[in-house]
Amino acid sequence: MAEQHTIHVDIVSAEGEIFSGPAAMVFAPAAEGELGIAPRHAPLLTLLKAGEVRVQTPEGEYQSFFVGGGALEVQPNKVTVLADTALRARDIDEAAALAAKQRAEEALRDKPGHITQAEALAELARAAAMLKVLERLRKLRG
């Protein structure tokens, strides 16, 4: 049996597929240090840091992709990179969560009827349209 010299690589993110194809070697920024994966690597599951994932194609060319973090799964003949589209770090996530909380609090603090000017206008437009229809119907009836 001929030895396998390539490994199938899929790089996917939640917003779309980034890369799919055979590779001679894959380099990824694992949480514990830079990692190189050759065909027939042992099954491995690790988290990735933000950085560059490099794929060496069977022709020997390099293609590189930026990932904001994520996870890397190695199966005997397949590598899957579950990439984050956004840069992830504990404090960035924390700040985003705080901002989301604040937005909710601000929205609740605003007196109802304050922001709702747009709603009132929409309501007015709806009422005006209704009146117009009624008027038209009355005219048609005689």
Place this chain on the structure above:
Amino acid sequence: MPGTKEIRSKIASVKSTQKITKAMQMVATSKMRRAQERMRLARPYAQKMRNVIGHLTEANPDYRHPFLVTRETKSVGIIVISTDRGLAGGLNAHIFKQTLLLMRDWQARGAQVSLCIIGSKGLAFFRRLGVPILANVSGLGDRPHVKDLIGTVKVMLDAYSSGELDRLFLVNAQFLNTMTQKPTTEQLLPIEAMDTEGLAEHWDYIYEPEAKVILEGLLIRYIESHVYRAAVENVASEMAARMVAMKAASDNAGKLIGELQLIYNKARQAAITKELSEIVRGAAAV
């Protein structure tokens, strides 16, 4: 009988309205296509994530992450996805109704309900109810991004981890086809059993770092990708609903123009007849 000039100006105004609704219909159609495409693009990630998590939980039967454990439900969190803009038929109303039913259901069982609102229409509606809103994000636009959702989702996940919430639901409009969008409720947490079928081979990974840390990271991303997909699906539904609503509006405007045109023609004819008879009468008098 109204004057012909009045009717003419009315016809012109209806025509310009029709132009707008027609344009909106076309814009919604193309945006819907793009949103559908993004829904399709999100699928492989969710699928692979599911596989890995399923494998991981099966390979580590002794460790149960809190996200996977069902506990007694005293408080419930609901993530509601709504649109930012109106003119989308009954889409938001259906989503809110579904949410209210879910809230009433859990309140009847004695559970506290807190909300997390995505989209400004939902915020405008739910803050009148006086239910605690833990997090909010609005203005995601037609292309929601995962990074805009991370913070909002994290608030709910943190509340779950700290025991403030015992269950987390997601309500959004499901895109069935162009004509039908149905509000759906999904349970996000605890995560219902992953299908581990098709994982016939029992081999384990080398973990780096340990399995628990990886599982935590994966589960968070799994939930985020779920919410992201729901947000994109909601955009597709919004556009489809708007497309249908605007089509109906354009058709109605067309009908209205037809009727007005008829009234206008009659009025014009009457005016001409009147004028003629006046001339004839005048000529006879001479």
